[in-house]
Amino acid sequence: MFGSSIGNIFKVTTWGESHGKAVGVVVDGCPAGLPLTEEDIQIFLNRRKPGQSPYSTPRSEADQVEILSGVFEKKTTGTPISMLVWNKTARSSDYSEIAGYYRPGHADYTFDEKFGFRDYRGGGRSSGRETIGRVAAGAIASKFLDSLGIKLQAYTHSIGPIMIDETNKDLSEIYNNPLNMPDASAALKAEALLREMMTAKDSIGGIVDCEVTGLPVGIGDPVFEKLDANLAKAMMSIGAVKGVEIGDGFQAAFAYGSENNDAFYMENDCVSKKTNHAGGTLGGMSDGSPLRIRVAIKPTPSIFQSQETVNKQGENIQIQIKGRHDPVIVPRAVVVVESMAAMTIMDGLLANMTSRMDRILKFYETL
Amino acid sequence: MFGSSIGNIFKVTTWGESHGKAVGVVVDGCPAGLPLTEEDIQIFLNRRKPGQSPYSTPRSEADQVEILSGVFEKKTTGTPISMLVWNKTARSSDYSEIAGYYRPGHADYTFDEKFGFRDYRGGGRSSGRETIGRVAAGAIASKFLDSLGIKLQAYTHSIGPIMIDETNKDLSEIYNNPLNMPDASAALKAEALLREMMTAKDSIGGIVDCEVTGLPVGIGDPVFEKLDANLAKAMMSIGAVKGVEIGDGFQAAFAYGSENNDAFYMENDCVSKKTNHAGGTLGGMSDGSPLRIRVAIKPTPSIFQSQETVNKQGENIQIQIKGRHDPVIVPRAVVVVESMAAMTIMDGLLANMTSRMDRILKFYETL
Amino acid sequence: MFGSSIGNIFKVTTWGESHGKAVGVVVDGCPAGLPLTEEDIQIFLNRRKPGQSPYSTPRSEADQVEILSGVFEKKTTGTPISMLVWNKTARSSDYSEIAGYYRPGHADYTFDEKFGFRDYRGGGRSSGRETIGRVAAGAIASKFLDSLGIKLQAYTHSIGPIMIDETNKDLSEIYNNPLNMPDASAALKAEALLREMMTAKDSIGGIVDCEVTGLPVGIGDPVFEKLDANLAKAMMSIGAVKGVEIGDGFQAAFAYGSENNDAFYMENDCVSKKTNHAGGTLGGMSDGSPLRIRVAIKPTPSIFQSQETVNKQGENIQIQIKGRHDPVIVPRAVVVVESMAAMTIMDGLLANMTSRMDRILKFYETL
């Protein structure tokens, strides 16, 4: 039961249930001297806040972050950064009914079996609210990476069958539509689809892409701590994610070596690659090309149609889920994907500092 | 640089380079009293051995495992199990040429940048021979899981565009063809494709599936140590893997909630699911259904066509790779995928023992 | 920088500075179903609360704990337990002067060098208030151990030269005097000594003992995760601890093998030991005898005498520390020692569940 921490050096521990007093995170291992304010965190949290579009839950929570430790005179001190968000508008009564049965597609049944009982209110620990801690940590990691010139950008690639048109991709569009798509026209079509879903009391899945530029070469380790392996874990640890790809991903399974190999060439005295099928890693280490990560997100399991399931007494029953549920998870997952990528890369970047004697000697000689 | 260990309780540490003295593994955390012999390990190693088909390298190594510690009177003792395989027929001269340039699709460049230099012989640490340690550890994990009634089966799902026919799938066929496909007819087509590849001095990718049955409910933890998250990391840590799916994977991104949700129902007094789109996990914990894992494997990067690249002096050059290289990685990766799944599941299963007070009290009261 | 977490399975992460908003702890890995209330925690916290005697700081903080997550219907849920205590009466102005120089015996200088600057208010992260998180976690571990019949008792063994009389030891006396000594007469003498210290503007060190009974055999692992090794780390991680002994400790360095060996014999069909020089461990594993731990605690470094030191400008200066400081750390350290022992033992006890195949098979067969 080590469930709630991730990272070797930049270590992130989230805590909290959907309808407990608060949700939060402790970030240990952030270097001292990084400028940091609650506003830096809030900007990230606002990107995942509910109630921002007709397609997300109207729960109008402020989700205002408080930094409780680890920051002094607006800089990180090198000690653990504890952050929390109070759970304000929790209406537990909405959920009391679900205490007794197992919602399809949810963790109710597995929680009960593993732990003997569960905090059933609002999904408890498996609620999307757990990602508040992840995003708060991701905001720190992003700020750190930014100071090294490393930029991350996640966005919605598709909702159901509605994909962005790669030839029409415009990253500046991402925040101009409620679905975080870098293609205004695709966003309009996807919105229409979501309205259909709501009418049909149904939901739909989608795909999130994340691109990272500015990474130095050599982040990640050769065997089990490969950068792509840790990214895969980080992504698959997000509740609704069912698949992860690096670079061409499953397309590589259909490719010839002669097309999948990215040829090296010199560009401005730097080793560069003519293509980037690999998606920015070779042998588990960053290769200097943009990192390309893609994740598949399942449809919201809470739908308003009648569903078959069983109750705790072991009877087959018919249920109808109430409450507030988005017809799609994807747009709000975008900042979570970006956050998980940021913390994974930051962790790898810190670990990388110990890889070479020449650099270590130089580091300690110039202190 | 934590690169070479994986697992929290069942901890596996591989070591060794392709053309060093030996490759091996230390397995720490295996419970005492598991019957184990070198033969148990050898059976697994033989499944990944080269030279078993026209499509794998003719390097005729015995790859004979030696258990050096942790086993006494044919049972594990609870202490670290150290195993090694000597590197016998290493012909380093084959590789001396590659010291000076970076092969496309390989880790040569990233290794040099990260570590300042590299053991270039045969790919060094990034060689497929590193997986010998993984498979030896996987053999132990499989034996452990088998004693609890948990069975794993990995196989080749596709090579390039040649997929098995699900309606024709026959697991007993897996070892009857050199490609480890559970469909004799697909295997014949794939063999033809591989002969084409060899003629064209090219290579091809493919997909490996792994199914696990008999898992108890509740293996894996709710947040970062999700069973699927750890499986994703374990899979993506295999050199050539570019994508991982659990259950329907990327298909879930196109599905409606009403079809993707697996309805629960009672069967023989057990909670069961009518479908298994989820692939055996809910909320990161095993749900009692078969676990379904799918990984995408890129084409062998070592191809015999002329390729563009750069050398260490920063010049654009043209290279032609020599030596022994398979036109496809997939068939030999099958047992590696199965091994990584086995150790990940075993680790989760051991961790799960501490999840509930009632079970802990019972455990300690009956000692 | 992994500084703030301890434990492999029962993982404790403390956070917070003396004069930040709050101090707290996240406990991950506590089994589900342990009855737990804020009152359980508060009882432990009250044992370390300041202002309880003339020899401890009059800072009259309530130190009231809040459980923010991981407990539902008065039982732990198996998810992280987040607890905090608000810092209410922090008067930072008391401390502004110390920003510019390095107090002897404190971490001011090392903090500045390691992190570039520090939160100097009240000792920041190195304040004794950090132990609030430890004690809150220790309260949980103690409750867990108690349910298995394992009892811990720490107490003051000596303050300066005033030791308890072993022939007069009465554990029921521990809470009857402000020094937590199990010997009323020694306590009176020690109180007199402390009054002398206060008059002399000086401080004094002392020794804390901790005894643990009811431990099953086999807790701890044979090599690096020895129970005594983890106890030594846990103890030495307490700010003022300078020495740790298990059993006879340094006395064993002067003993003959023939006297130091504890002879085994049968008692009521159980393997028992005639003596307990070893202090309850053999080969790093608990042997069924009482565990005996002893720690040396240095005198409070904050004394009111004039002291020599340097300031941040690199000048030799003379300082006089102000504020509220105890003449002795020992009595308030007692519950911290007990807490660290409790969490270390609980961690070992959970890890021990995976040591034997026969027990694992039985565990999983009876689910």
Add this chain to the structure above:
Amino acid sequence: MFGSSIGNIFKVTTWGESHGKAVGVVVDGCPAGLPLTEEDIQIFLNRRKPGQSPYSTPRSEADQVEILSGVFEKKTTGTPISMLVWNKTARSSDYSEIAGYYRPGHADYTFDEKFGFRDYRGGGRSSGRETIGRVAAGAIASKFLDSLGIKLQAYTHSIGPIMIDETNKDLSEIYNNPLNMPDASAALKAEALLREMMTAKDSIGGIVDCEVTGLPVGIGDPVFEKLDANLAKAMMSIGAVKGVEIGDGFQAAFAYGSENNDAFYMENDCVSKKTNHAGGTLGGMSDGSPLRIRVAIKPTPSIFQSQETVNKQGENIQIQIKGRHDPVIVPRAVVVVESMAAMTIMDGLLANMTSRMDRILKFYETL
């Protein structure tokens, strides 16, 4: 059961039983580019080799190390360094008798209880031969530290009541006597005592000191990963160690604050300390003064006198241990203590590189 690994970044995993095929170690996390040969390791191993004096076992093993991986062209490559020593002269028959009973002071009983059975030959995993792996790893760490100007020196401080005379201490004497004492005259007295012990079929304990100079300020972390805490764990993980002190250790429990505080002053523009009661750490971080570590080592538990114990059938019996056993552990423990200190410090030094933004930015900007 994580027993056999230590270290967060410089990770050391030992394996092997006294009478198995071999003993060894895998060192993961050693930076690339450190010059390293088998000779470097052998020099350290020779310091712990048996049969070097009348007071150590005559088992005349070569204990010749083989490096199997991680070194190429006489430099470390950044990949795991696997090293082993074959067990050549194992005469298991000497030990067959002890299979059935529990030797006092040994781990026989706890092993049997924890794991259900044990490899009883020569102490199995609890044999002193396990330290071969530690010393091999320590040789690497020492070489690394040496390249940064950090020097370690451990030595025998006392054997039973015979202590070195601090005023007579001469570190150049350490290798001139078989007891590794830096005081020739004390060594002679101790040798006389050991001859007495052998005649009396008894054994005796002692104390090992370790001093470290040249450490930069700031190694170690403020809370649980304190340098002294990790040293305490490392030391107490050595089989026969029963106590650990940093600096004045237990003496500090009897000291006044006014004498125990080390006054800072400026010396050659550097912050220095007038005394070093603290032993080189403040707040868990190195303070630039020499590190002083002291460990208590119990007498050899294998003595040739008749002893009382029990057998596996639960009968009280009388035993007489046969075989080869030293009358004192201390001299051969010296290099083990030094090795454990070296690896702990190296680990802390690598971790320290990530503590400050200004240094990280500089590190990455100059790559």
